[in-house]
Amino acid sequence: MELIWKDCWNTGIDTIDAQHRSIMNYINQLGHVALGRKPQVPTLLDDDAAEAMHYAAFFGSLATAEFGYVLDEFIRCVEDHFAHEEQLHVEDTYQLSAPHKETHDLFLVRIKKYQADYNQGVDNAEKLFRILNKWIEQHIAYDMDLMASVKRCRLSDGV
Ligand SMILES: [Fe+2]
Numbered sequence: 001m002e003l004i005w006k007d008c009w010n011t012g013i014d015t016i017d018a019q020h021r022s023i024m025n026y027i028n029q030l031g032h033v034a035l036g037r038k039p040q041v042p043t044l045l046d047d048d049a050a051e052a053m054h055y056a057a058f059f060g061s062l063a064t065a066e067f068g069y070v071l072d073e074f075i076r077c078v079e080d081h082f083a084h085e086e087q088l089h090v091e092d093t094y095q096l097s098a099p100h101k102e103t104h105d106l107f108l109v110r111i112k113k114y115q116a117d118y119n120q121g122v123d124n125a126e127k128l129f130r131i132l133n134k135w136i137e138q139h140i141a142y143d144m145d146l147m148a149s150v151k152r153c154r155l156s157d158g159v
């Protein structure tokens with residue numbers, strides 16, 4: 001169930017590939033927490049005890065706080081990544097920028113709804129993890145066309 005990076009996910013744009021890898025790592029962390037295994041990457045208690053207390057107080061327990069914390073970080077990472085991709089649209093006058101941005105916006109609305117439900121005490125962690133596990137592959141596949149356009153554009157500019 002753990003996501004492992006595939007060569008076919010490399011877009012050839014280094015910043016984008018690094019961001020996609022970070023997103024994949026967050027999904028794996030969410031999976032470890034949701035499925036009751038210890039996260040491979042240290043998250044809450046190892047980082048900042050005060051922040052851990054804050055999350056634990058909000059979620060009622062550290063076990064649920066861990067997922068909420070990683071989900072927060074995941075969404076922040078995805079928002080930064082989408083903003084970066086959308087900046088590439090503008091720079092390269094990508095023809096499909098509007099529908100591409102729409103897929104980003106729709107995804108964030110959907111995920112934030114799950115997040116809001118989770119924060120209200122709905123036990124949707126495992127379901128959300130399974131959705132994200134499938135989503136990343138679709139997301140990267142959809143990005144390929146944009147990144148090919150960026151590369152063509154950079155080649156023609158001699159960058
Ligand atoms: Fe992407």
Ligand SMILES: [Fe+2]
Binds near residue numbers: 085104142
């Ligand atoms: Fe995208």
